[in-house]
Amino acid sequence: MLAEFVVLCLWFGSCAVTEAEDASMTRALKLMSETPLIDGHNDLPWQLRGQFNNQIKELDLHTLSTTHTNIRKIKQGRLGAQFWSAYVPCQTQYKDAVRQTLEQIDVIHRMCEKYTETFMFATSSQDILDAFRLNKTASLIGVEGGHSIDSSLGVLRTMYQLGVRYLTLTHSCNTPWADNWLVDTGSEPSRHNGLSSFGKQLIGEMNRLGVMIDLAHAPLSVMNQVLDWSKAPVIFSHSSAYSVCPHRRNVPDEVLVRVNQTGGIVMVNFYNDYVTCSKTAKLSDVADHFDHIKKVGGAGVIGFGGDYDGVSRLPEGLEDVSKVPSLVAELLRRGWTDEEVKAALGQNLLRVMKEVERVRDSLNSSMPDDVPIPYKEVENPCRTSFGYQNAGNEFSLSRAALLLILILQAGVTFNT
Template sequence: MKGLPLDSLESQSSTHTRAHRPLRQFSFAALISLLLLRLSSVSFEDIADVARDVRWSVTPLPKDPHRRALALMDRAPVIGSSFLLPLLADADRHLLPDGHIDLPILARWYYANEVEDPSFDLRKEVRGQVDIPRLKKGKVGGFFHSVYVPCPEDAGYPSQNEGNFTAATWRVRDTLEQIDTARLIIDKYADTFELSKTARDWKKAMRRGKIGGMLGVEGGHQLGSSLSAIRAYYDLGVRYITLTHSCHSPLADSCGLPGRDPIKPRWDGLSPFGLTAIKEMNRLGMLVDISHTHPKTASDVLTHSLAPPIFSHSNARGVFDVVRNVPDSILRRIGSIDKSRRGTFNLSDDGEGGKGWGADTGEVDKPIPSGDSIVMLNFSPGFVGADADVSAMADHADYIGRLAGREHVGIGSDFDGIEAVPRGLEDVSKYPKLVAELIKRGWSDSEIMGLTSGNLLRILEKAEAVARSQRHVKPYYEVFSGRTDLSKHDSPPY
């Protein structure tokens, strides 16, 4: 994109050349030794995966960017810098997982959640942007099924209690219906889809050629102001909650939506109840999603979450200045996780020119206790730019990669939740076009495999590790301050 200080191809030419060299040869005896070492620690069902790893390790990748993209989207991620290391690592099939797809809300809107409707047959092309043939063509190895219901005002109802959501509401009922719909879709196409409750489950599904997936609740207003709802959703397969949608929630402040009147912050970021909710999500192993949130909310989460937070479907304000995108200061703060980059930032050199949110508060120097995060690219043209196409989408990937680091970039398309799409990225079959464009721009093989799978799976594994470390922690029972219906009593209820 013109005017953006993106990494040049020239500055990466040596890395790019190395990435395209054929793998160096090694002796057959050494290969057998490595195989025996590998097989000594795996079960019989992994033997085919090991053989595939060996074949990939000795087969050069094609030079054509599109063919190379398809090949990389089939391969296990490079671990470290040695071509031998994949033989010693888990033989996982890493196809592309998408962090945010709205297939359940499409089923609700067009088919009233009746997944057995004859016209809703995912084995052939259906309305929308997602079905099985196109998922396979796009090399998709899984996705987060977004279980979304709108904020009351977006659904034509009055705002509830200034965002307390303590009055009677159908938001929790509707969320349960969407969870049910997502799971019914997974069950109906069990030969293709699989509910994955852990990163390991997801990897196993991809190794078997299945499309794995988790569920994500897209808004704190869908909790009914209850920590119990978080636990119940987790048990049903939900692995992230977006703290807000376009309205404030009991948990945090929203950024609102472009084209609307700005909404006045209520909590100045996280609410006290939201801080407790994050602790409960960390305890469970549920990701905290900060897409849709006000930047102060995102900053508070980066400060307080012990597990890596995610932006499940967001882009960069420095490329396209809308409230839904991530400010430079937040991206630079994520970039500061890498100690070699810390202290080298000059926000005035970035797209916001040092005038964006957090530029004057020392934001980039604040620590991130979890030590990780990921920003997953949103394909909605309203968040991409005035001329949304594959190149513009790659501009966001390049920009986030330059400020935050390419190891912190993923894909969260928002397909089936958006009506318009970027040119060249019309549906889930088109992901390889974006990957090929990034290869042309000098992204290395390992960076591509991070973008398409490794980065998100790494975040999931870290969140699960935090949950394991907190097995001794009891569930949290805090009652939201806006509720008056739940309190302790001395007398019986009759």
Template sequence: MLPHSVGAHVVWVCSAWCVLVHGDVGSGPSLEKQTLDLMDKYPLIDGHNDLALQLRIRHKNKLSQVDPYHISEVATDINRLRLGHVGAQVFASYVLCGAQDKDAVRLALEQIDVILRLCSEWPDFELVTSSEGLKNTRKIACILSLEGGHSIDSSLPALRMFYRIGVRSMSLTHTCNTPWAESSSKIYPTYKKENNSLSDFGKAVVQEMNRLGMLVDLSHSSWATARAVLNVSVAPVIFSHSSAYTVCNHERNVPDNLLHALKKNKGLIMVNLYSVFVGCGPSANVSVVADHFDHIRRQIGAESIGIGGDFDGAKDFPDGLEDVSKYPALIQELLRRNWTEAELAGVLRLNFVRVFEEVERVRDKLKDSPPSEAEIPLQMVNSSCRLILRPPPALSSVIRVRNSSTILSAGSLLWMLYHAYLLLW
């Protein structure tokens, strides 16, 4: 980890509130006002939030039991999103890796259902599925994402159906490998990769996401998979909730060489706030988080940076950034570090909009390309969990039917087999 900036820490008491500062800055209240004015002008687009997971865990997805303005024991509700000046929230449909090869698709659909419900039933929210909708809504925009490619069960038709119901982003992996892409995590032993971090089918997934206009999310992917994707994707990609490896050497973070590849791709890294990823331990503070922003800016420029808080998907967050209402503290720290209004306008909002628009432009260029019919080879997946589409065994063998000493003609036999096949299918 890089050493944090040093200098005298002086506490100024201004108008009944305190600000911890490093070195000489303007007065606290004026910096606070500058922060809030900036966030009023450019409401934050937050790249990753796991509220839907908490709604399942705590309320079994029963929205009738939830007060959307005050949800206890979580980090996200409407009141706090308003206080945090959040103008758009990417909500993750997250399914545990244990569901891979089982009921991951069903569980993902249930999570999407609850997100669609809160986006339509909670009056402050509006579902958006395009960059134009994102720019035009006066409510808190909801953007749907799939967290973990295991939720499509290695099926491009399933991927297309998720897009049709509103999903606009998918991370290729979570903490488990899929049969076609590699995770940054070693928690699960399934589908271990040997020098093939992105299979031919994985490349087809990326290409189909480009064709559809779906954001390819590399958070949770291994570095090798991320490199392979950056060589395949013709649209910008995102890391929806990852931080800088040079500042905190956690495998979920992004090393400098990948940052530079991301810059060439014109993609986006949305900095995660989870203490383990920014501080390499259970505790951190706003200054440590700002160090990640500073490092990435030095490497590839502010135009490649966004914010992906990961609230409600993790437990330990930095002091002063405990929930979605606290985002102004981060922007105020970046202002104190002499980030310009133009840079912060990009970080808050405009960089994500640019990437979304470019993904849609690629989609429009590919509009005459037919849907991919690529299929994953059965030997690459857990075939015991898949129905092999063929007639029942009794119809697969030759049937001889005798009537006294008469054997049915071949044509009659085939006709009878055909009708039996239809009845049994």
């Protein structure tokens, strides 16, 4: 009888746990039906390049099985809006970074055009809400890495016209105008002590255009400089909490406080190495980052930035985009209120984006910044100097000197 009683108690206990879990999931799905889940960073476009060289005409994104993301998983994950990453590696810097980035922007557009029943291309906060009402996933573009603009404000403006709405200032290499996060590890030297003068120009032009400044992959110096200078709030599109996992890709507490003060957002990354600083992690470990950021920076600075299809290791329970509702349910089980969960799901990002748009509109009478980066800061064998008067004069004088020498030599030859 005792054994039967113990078994019965265990059964009732497991039923109670299951019912609590089911109740949390039911509540999570309800909240996700009312507020769009907006994810800050997904590298599916890079997978489309790597696996198919961007030839998407024949593949079926409904059932694609070699990625963390497909349409079936998107539907299961209740993904309301996604910033698709237009990423190309640092090896393209000073070579073909602009071309390759444009090709990534192109594949995002073509993906939306091919699957119109699922995706709606979006460029504004209102577009996100409109897509959500239509039961479609709003699809936005973020360029991951300042090397993609080849130190050109004109390229930045052109990418904005193509729909780019955030720029990650660096990836894992210094640019001619900004240091990257590896500087804080000591594995790379600082070139600029943060941002150069042109980097500061870039911040102003991003504010004027309405391009969100993404500080994921930035060193501490750049984080603080941008928080000092930007008129608009910033985002960390896929970074976690440094105090929980002391990896330099994560955000330290003092910056979390400043993000709160300036109205920005930190969108939590799911990559195991940034979650636990090890190769393994669980869903609960990711929830620990949400808890910590809420404690230090407040519920108004938190978002989701899974980094799906851009990482090789993901936590148990968050293996692909379909599993995100389980994380939402876990936050509810930890005592998060409906209002806090809705803020993290999408309201925080919408607030940031609306403020970036407001700053843009307030600067609409300002002329585009057309002062180029100094040629000496970008001079390399693959770059021409057209338009730079000083560099052009030096080139012309060199040619004139060479021509004079040839004339004199010809004269000497003729006279003899």
